[in-house]
Amino acid sequence: MSDAVKRSRREDEAGDSEVIPAKKAKRMCRYRAAWAVEFPWSSKTADDEFAANCLLCRQTLSVASGGRSDLLRHAETEHHSAQVVPELWKWV
Numbered sequence: 159m160s161d162a163v164k165r166s167r168r169e170d171e172a173g174d175s176e177v178i179p180a181k182k183a184k185r186m187c188r189y190r191a192a193w194a195v196e197f198p199w200s201s202k203t204a205d206d207e208f209a210a211n212c213l214l215c216r217q218t219l220s221v222a223s224g225g226r227s228d229l230l231r232h233a234e235t236e237h238h239s240a241q242v243v244p245e246l247w248k249w250v
């Protein structure tokens with residue numbers, strides 16, 4: 159077994175939803191703590207590990223199907239963009 163294979167296995171076990179196997183495994187993406195750093199407007203929800211709170215829109219969005227790409231997609235929505243004011247955005 160090559161090192162590359164071993165490495166991707168480990169990431170997979172760590173719950174990295176971006177590592178999508180060649181065969182399309184259908185699985186739910188949990189909100190990851192790292193996303194709170196990458197997307198400071200997001201936070202985990204109290205009761206749903208497959209969802210994220212948007213602190214700007216004050217709404218909950220599901221990350222179950224797309225994971226990080228769900229957050230990226232949300233960030234591009236008009237509603238979200240309208241909340242992004244420079245005063246709030248300086249801590250990004």
Ligand SMILES: [Zn+2]
Pocket residue numbers: 212213214215216232237238241
């Ligand atoms: Zn938002």
